[in-house]
Amino acid sequence: MGYLICILLYIAGIIIYGIVMGKKKVKTSDDFVVAGRQLPFMILIGTLLASWCGGGGITGSASVVYLYGPVVGTLHFAGAPIGMLLLYFISSKVRSSTKITVPEVFAARYGDGASIIAVICIMLAYVGLCATQIKAAGNIISLITGMDANLATVLSAVGILLLTVSGGMISVAYTDAVSALLMVGGFLLAIPLLIGRAGGWSEAMAAIPAERLTGTGGLGVIAILGYMIPTISLLLGDQNMMQRFASAKSAEEAKKSNLGLFAAEITVCVLIILMCTIGIALFPSLDVPSNIIFSLAVNYLPFVLGAIVLVACVAFIVTTADSYLLSAATNVTYDVWGKYLNKNADDKQKIHFMRITILVLTVLAVVLTLFFPTILSLQMTAYTMYGAAITPALLFALFSKKVTKAGGIAGILTGGVVTVVWTMVLNSPYGIASAIVAVPAAVVVILLVSALTGFKGEETYRRLYENSKS
Template sequence: MTYIVAISAYLVLLTIFGLIVARKKVKTSDDMVTGGHRIPFIILVGTLLATWCGGGGITGSASVVYTGGPWVGLITFAAPPIGIILLYFIAGKVRKSNKVTVPEIMGARYGKAASIIAALCVMLAYVGVLATQLKAAADIIVLLCASSGIEISHGLALTICTALIAIITVGGGLVSVAYSDAISALLMIGGFFLAIPFLIGVANSQGATLPPEKMTITGGMSGWELLGYFLPSLALMLGDQNMLQRFASAKNSDEAKKSNIGMFIGEILVIISIVLVVTQAAKLYPTLDVPSNVIFQVAVDYLPLAFGALVMCACMAFIVTTADSYLLSSATNLTNDIYVKYIRKDATDKQKMLVLRGTIIVFSFIAVALTLYFPTVLSLQMTAYTMYGAAITPAILFALFSKKVTPAGGMAGILVGGLVTIIWTLMGTPYGIQCAIVAVPASVIAILIVSAVTRCNDPKRSLEALYQDN
């Protein structure tokens, strides 16, 4: 019962805090989407970290560490820090361009068609990811209620989680999300590091050790398997619209770059904490039916009540911060890249805010529907999310840095990256090679070849024009 009270209190307080901040700081649609380009440095660092470190880190990635061992965990978790180092050079460019979504950048360099395709791709992927986060949050509540002798349906738990996340997001957009994320980031790091000494003590007192196969560098995995875990994460981070949107919310380009350094430090701490917690759990649980639940299981079974509750709140923080970010980002796409550009170009600020908030609510319902009624579609959404790193990231990087890329080249990269991902997935990932290993290089090659044989005669599509007067 204590776990339920703790998580409920965390969610309610987080919602109230987000609404209070939003009431004071949100006046326009720009405040909703970018925080008025005035998000403070420490808050920006917190929201960058919390946005990236989502439920996947404590479920899917945790299961990789549990299955392969700590060295495999460190190898696969190395992608985000490397991506953050590269993002340092991207952050200033994004802020300088004054664009807040991926389709905006695509449209500026590649034209209308690329902008629309990118918007649809991002919305499809992000609503799917939102659905998985909502399901994970509901699973935690159902699990903890069951352990306390309380029966609650998954649908009710899902409704509660969705309502709170939607309220935080619709109340103040990026402002409430960013400030709530900063609190959650502190809770994530603090909760896990406080739990580590207790788990080490329990494992040592029981004489529990890791199996020999989990102590090897590769954990029994092939190089292709390790690369298959590493590359999609790296490709996604470099083109993730959530990251770009937060860089756009910084006061200036220098502030955006500095926030990236803070994110790097925070990410290292998160990686260390997850690997250490799961490693100790792997000692205590030689086998688990559901490896993705390893952190939840060890928190409930082995930690003192107060620390177990803190870790479970931290787990919920991982999930909530990812869910509200993807919800806001996908709603921003429909508002900025579809409604304002092609439906009502003369929309007032009040109309933009109304559409943005309405879209947040609609997308929340769609995500719930995916979770409740279309589990197979949900898996397709995750395939689309994997496709994001191949179809979007190469094209967005060329758009930000390359003078020679042409609109035809950018479109070729988007289409080839997406098609190769779909075809490779339908073929059942031949030879065990993950689709990102094939699709990302294919996208890059397509951009280079097509750009080499085509020209861009429109000066508005040049690299210089992207940063002009911004």
């Protein structure tokens, strides 16, 4: 019960902070969505890290380390730093654009039809990603209280909902930064104690089954790539990242913050891998592998430190879920409701509609948790949906003047349809992850259709940067 009290106090604190910041700082829809484009450098790094490394990293990805060993875990986590290095060349481009959302970019380059298709694909992906966070938070509460997992999931969703609707990006960004600091500090203190509990590093490694110390952990190369490619492809086109880069004070600040994010992500990945590797030795058999970090905190750490780790985990989960809800609600509000249904909506109406949308998306995310048995399966499917349907078309939109409207639309449809068919209909034949098929298929279709339609898109390319302010 003590752990739950600590978690509830922290969540209550950030919700109150969000409400206060929302009343003081949120005056326009621009404030709600991109924090008035005035986030400082360190806050930007913190919110970028927390928005990326949330429930998926400390549950689904952590279970990969636990099940297949530190080498496979490292390869799995490597997808994010690789993507961030590539993202360095995109960040200033995004901040220089006058667009806030991915569908806005698609509308400028590929037309309104592409924009609507993108909203649908992003909604499917982000509701799925939000569901992973809600399910992870529910797992923590269920583990430390014995509460029914479904009830714990609903309670987690309520807390996530309240923080998101309170202040938008203003409240999310600053609480993200605090959560990131808490996470890194808690893990740094916990790891030496856990190594001692295992009898030292050499004893811990000796207790790990030999197969989990191999380069493949019993998996094939295709299976390992199936864990890496969805991460890279999602990160390169993640609208969460776009919104945060758009929140920076300038294009240069956005680019610098990406380097800070790279360093922070490496640090967090190493800490998670170390904790989960020690966890293999301390928990030779665990019924729910995604609970490995939470189980270590409850069973092997002193109460105060265990509480810090659990609070940090919940904080990361909550802020990541907030980010996906806010981003998806922004799409619905700006790219559908405000564009087609209520073109004359003022800022107050936009914020009100966005909050209603966040509520609806939260309910859908809770429902989705019932259909996926594990966080990892839900995480990888959602990553691939976004990475295949959105990222290839987005990168071509930002960097290629020759990609055509038909090519872009065909690529979006191909990525989304192949992901659904390969995963839901064919059940990933031969054990091949959908990302390995869907992402290359989308790229090939964009290039092929653009070549066949033969139109150069310099005019639509320029629309992305008209009236931009750095």
